[in-house]
Amino acid sequence: MLRVMFRLGCAGMLLIAMSRSALAVEVTLLVSDAGGKPVADAVVAFYDGKTPAINPNAAGKIVQKNKMFNPKVTIVQTGTSINFPNEDTVRHHVYSFSPAKKFELKLYAGVPTNPVPFEQAGVVTLGCNIHDSMVGYIYVVDTPFFAKTDDKGKAVLKLNDGQYSYQAWLPGQNKPGVEQKITIEGATEVKITLP
């Protein structure tokens, strides 16, 4: 994990330098499970090893509504702060014991005063101490190339031609998919199978 974070850091730098020159092709991602079924809300991140995470949206938010985290899966680049506005009439106690980011928003209603910053790349599992059923995921990545699949397991990512490595996650699954290497040359379709 530490190794990944390091690499993400390096890649983020490179990405910023490269991004100006040319964003060329659209890469279509099709994620399916071992049985070939399309997987929704799967998270895919591509690394070129030179483009670092850029932080254009320093603040994001995950709303708690109907005793659910909305969106359930959120992908942010490192350094992003996320607020957890409570739109339910009941109070929530949002917490995370994940190593990437440990935090606790003790019983509150409405919008907390301070958003929570996520500096470290990794998966943060969100829970509510009051409502055990509430689960949310924040994927903190140190690359600008990432996407979340739609209902059909499909996501589109704009990438320059070049060499990448990529990884996919399925929320709720502890381990990510195996990191793969790929060379992008023009628009292409990448099929990812999650274990």
Added chain:
Amino acid sequence: MIKFKHIRSRIAFTFLTVVVAIQLAGLLPLKYALSKHADTLAAEQINVGERVFVSLLQHNTQSLKQATQVLAADFAFREAVATNDAETIESALESYQGRIRAQIAYYISNNDNLVIGTTDNEQALFGSNAKEDARQAMLENQSGTLKFDIIAGKPYQLITVPVKAPETIGWIVMGFAVDGRLADQIKQLTHLDVTFVQKTHQRDWQLVSSTSTRELSNLLVKTVADIYRQKLSLHRVDLNGQAYHLKIRSLHETKDDALLVVLQGSVEPFTQDLNTLFKVMVLLTFIGVLIFAALIWYVSRKTTEPIAALVNDADNIAMGDYEKEIQVNSTDEVGHLAKALNSMREAVLQRSLRIQRLAFNDELTGLSNRLAFNQGVHQAIMTHADNQQKLSVIVINIHRFKPINQTLGRDFGDDLLRHVGQVLKQNVLSDQDMVARLDADEFAVLLQQTDQAKATRYADKIQQVFERPVSVQGQAIDVRTGIGIALYPDHGLDEESLLNHAETALQESRAKKSPWIVYNTALEIDQSETLTLISDLKEAIQHDQLLLYIQPKIDVTTRRALGGEALIRWVHPEKGMIFPDQFIPFAEQTGVISDITNWMLLRACQVLAGFKKQGLHITLAVNLSTRDLNNMELPEQIGHLLSSHGLDAKSLKLEITEGSLMQDPERAEVVVKKLAAMGLHLSIDDFGTGYSSLAYLRQLPVQELKIDRSFVMFMDKNSGDASIVKSTIDLAHNMGLIVVAEGIENEFVLNQLAKLGCNEGQGYFIGKPMPEKDFSIWLERWEGQNEIDIDIGDDLSYDINPLEIDQQAQDPFKLDNLGE
């Protein structure tokens, strides 16, 4: 098939068999059903117990799970887990384990092999086995089943609860020992004995804990091991003589290890109740059968009693009791049967009466017949024997019935018989007396309690009645009867002998023409001897076995031979010489005497004719019997004989006894007078022995009187005899009769007789009876000696020895001498 003496036994047996069979048919399935039911109940109990057991475990599990979940949901604990704070985790587990009374508690991390436990047993926690178990437990926990395991040789129920943050990051595992406490708890709820049995790779089957006795538990372990091997879950076993249902459930099972719970329910409590029920049923059945048996017995008795009564009645009828009417008490079939029996009885009674009438009655006269009379006499004898009284049996016979029947017709004869029967009946002495018709013209009368005087009085009365002519069919007819009387007990002790003797007396009465004769033994002759002799005698006449003997007769004064008395001898081919006294009496009774007389007359005539040819004019005397004197044709026959032989009537003398004259004096008189009229010489034989009156004799045309030899033989020694002889001679001479003396045995007597004036004489001194040829020789000699002296013709008496004197003397056939 069993044979029964009584119908009621058969009914009772049949119905009882059916009843018992039905009861057994009911009881056996009941027994089967009850034991099956007991089994079912026991099985049901086991099944219910199992459900309760499962439910209990689930409930236990649930509550333990909830308790464990409390820990798992604790934010602080989760934080400790999330931060891998091993010490905190362990202490938290420790305190919580104590709170929920778990024996084992440990935490297993989700993403690595972190295991934190409270147990001291390192191997339990960190052994590869334990880890694997834990993983398995997690998976199974998620599928919601119970999880048991054997950890460090001890069985535990494992409760696994995920720790969520909020995703599952690890599991808390709580282990609760499977021990007696659990078993007790289960038993309390299920009422089944609970036994836990386990097997590990180190140890074979062993008992973990049990609520039942140690002995039974140990037994159970072995049984269960077997059952387990056979993969059976429900089983019925007999342990220590009791039936148990076992429900075996595997709580934990791996290649080497196994933990089984055995729920065991005894069938006993169920069978106990059902057995009691069955026993009650058997008892009720038994009582029912008894009651039924009594009922059947009673009903069948009631049914068959009238039948038995009828059988009794039928037996009575069979034994001849037709008089008693059979009671008809009901209108059912038995009643009908009784009615039928009754009418049968009446019909039989009528028929039997008719048969009796036929058997015991004489149809013609309406009197009893011989059979009835015999019975009547028999019964009378019995009563009279008791009372030592006399009774008399009288047999009455109608003389000349046959010619009456023949000449006047059978109808007339029948009427006559009826009339005679009436007369006999009207004159009986008492109501109990009995009159019967024995034969065609023979009647019998039984007079009860009568002595001889009474009996003869009755006979006299009958005689008197018939002295006057009887009027039958408008015709007057003279009826003559013969009567024989026999008295009980004097003349016989049974009916047969009485009747026989009465008949013998009747014969005598007829023979002697007496109004009646009372039986006496003198009448008896040797019946058996007689019977054979009768037939022999008939043959003798035909085959010339008879011989004519002649006893000479002389003139007492001149001593000249006059002739002789013709006597008969019978030379029987087997018995030799038979003297007349042995066959003449029965010849008289049977009538053969007529033939003999005829033979004698013929032979006498032949002899006389022979002497006449020689120029000898002698006389021969022939004896006539009673029958001959009643034979009206006799004079004619004799006349014919005399003329055919060219003989003069004077040469034949006829000797008749007083008795033969007295039998039927009137008839005899007729015949005698006819004979006398023919010029025949008649002589009264054996004079002095009979009872004939001289007055009567005087009326008869008799020329001669023969003094019986009993007076003559000893007149030389007995003066009484001599005076009788003398007065008889005088008397006879006074009546103008010639006197002949028999039995002259010496010269003295002969001289004496000559002095007394006796005319003729015969006897051994003069000559014994001798054959015809010898008589010729005697004549010559006698005439030769006549002038000189008289010699005893000993040499001529070769066939007569002195011992035969008596027999010869009694000979009714004696040669008479004719005084020319």
